[in-house]
Amino acid sequence: MAVVDPSLTETTLMDEVLKYGLFLGAIFQMICIAAVVFVPSKHDKREGDSSDEDGSEHGSPHTPHRSHPSHQSHHRRKHDKKKRR
Numbered sequence: 001m002a003v004v005d006p007s008l009t010e011t012t013l014m015d016e017v018l019k020y021g022l023f024l025g026a027i028f029q030m031i032c033i034a035a036v037v038f039v040p041s042k043h044d045k046r047e048g049d050s051s052d053e054d055g056s057e058h059g060s061p062h063t064p065h066r067s068h069p070s071h072q073s074h075h076r077r078k079h080d081k082k083k084r085r
Helices: 013-038 042-048 069-084
Strands: none
16 A cells, blocks of 8 residues: 655645635636626627617717827827928
């Protein structure tokens, strides 16, 4: 029979914390994956929902998109540079 070192068989507090932490992490990951699979996104609801009469609840469908702030500052700097010339 093989002799096992007793210090290897005893569990410490850190071992227990790691064991239960890994279980909780695995459960959390399974919940997240299930949410991605089963919960529809808001984007999907808007595309599939044609029950709105005129779409006034979400605003007009042809509203222009606003530029990114860094894009706006780039144009502002470019315009200021042209003024200096």
